[in-house]
Amino acid sequence: MALPSKFKQMIGKATRPRSLEIEKGQIRRFATAISEDSPVHHDEKAARAAGFTSLVATPTFPAALIATDSLLTEIGLDPQTTMHAEEEYEYFRPVCAGDVLTVTHRVADVYDKQAPNGRLIFVVIETRGNDKRGRPVFKGRRVLVELKN
Numbered sequence: 001m002a003l004p005s006k007f008k009q010m011i012g013k014a015t016r017p018r019s020l021e022i023e024k025g026q027i028r029r030f031a032t033a034i035s036e037d038s039p040v041h042h043d044e045k046a047a048r049a050a051g052f053t054s055l056v057a058t059p060t061f062p063a064a065l066i067a068t069d070s071l072l073t074e075i076g077l078d079p080q081t082t083m084h085a086e087e088e089y090e091y092f093r094p095v096c097a098g099d100v101l102t103v104t105h106r107v108a109d110v111y112d113k114q115a116p117n118g119r120l121i122f123v124v125i126e127t128r129g130n131d132k133r134g135r136p137v138f139k140g141r142r143v144l145v146e147l148k149n
Helices: 024-033 044-049 061-065 069-075
Strands: 018-021 083-091 100-115 118-130 136-148
Touching: 024 061, 061 118, 061 136, 069 100, 069 118, 100 136
Parallel strands: none
Antiparallel strands: 018 100, 083 136, 100 118, 118 136
C-alpha cells in the first residue's frame, strides 16, 4: 500500500517563525532534568569564567523549544500517539541565557514502512534557530513515528 498523497503533500510545510527568549531558569531546569551538573549550566559566574555570555544550554536543550503538535495534526497524525524515533543537532554557536531565537519547524520528509499490525508513518522535521540578526544558531532534525492500522 502506497503512502497516501496527503502525507507527501506536507513535505515542505513549515510553521510560522516563533521568537523565544532563552531564560536562565529554563536552562537550569533542563540541565537538572537530564542530571547535567556542570556549573556552566547552573552558575552564571562559572559560565562566564568558561567564556560564555551567560548560562549555556546543554546540547539537547533545543528539544524543549520544539513544539510541533499543530504541524503533526495538520499532517494527520495524533501528537498523543506519535513517538520519538531519533534526533540530532548541529550548532553554529552555543545557546545561552539571554539569547532571543527565532525558531521554525519544517516537514523535510514523510515516508512509511510496513509493520506486522499496520503501517508506520515516519515524519522528519527540521528545526532551525536563528539569532536576532538572522544568523543560524542551531539546526535540528527529529524523526517521529506513528502506527496507523
